[in-house]
Amino acid sequence: MASAPSPSPHDRSRSEDEEDDPVDGMISRTGCAELHYALQDCMAEHQDWRKCQTEVQKFKECMTTHQNTRKEQLLKQRTSATQSA
Numbered sequence: 001m002a003s004a005p006s007p008s009p010h011d012r013s014r015s016e017d018e019e020d021d022p023v024d025g026m027i028s029r030t031g032c033a034e035l036h037y038a039l040q041d042c043m044a045e046h047q048d049w050r051k052c053q054t055e056v057q058k059f060k061e062c063m064t065t066h067q068n069t070r071k072e073q074l075l076k077q078r079t080s081a082t083q084s085a
Contacts, residue, residue, distance in 0.1 A: 032062035035062050039055040
C-alpha cells in the first residue's frame with residue numbers, strides 16, 4: 001500500500017478547511033510576506049541561515065520599516081486623542 005505524497009513545504013495553496021496560521025496572518029499584514037517566504041525557501045534549500053543573509057537582511061529591513069510606520073501611526077493616534085480630550 002503506497003502512501004500519498006506529502007505536500008510540499010513551499011506550496012502556498014490552502015485547502016478550504018485549513019485554518020489560518022496566526023503568524024502568517026501577522027506577517028501578511030506587514031507587507032513583508034513575500035520576503036518572509038523567500039527566506040523560508042532559502043532556509044529549506046540550504047539548511048543554513050548563514051547562507052541566506054541577503055534574504056534575512058531584506059526581511060529585517062521590511063519589518064523594521066513596518067514597525068517604525070506603525071509606531072508613528074500609534075503616536076499620532078495618541079496625540080490626537082489627548083488633544084481632543
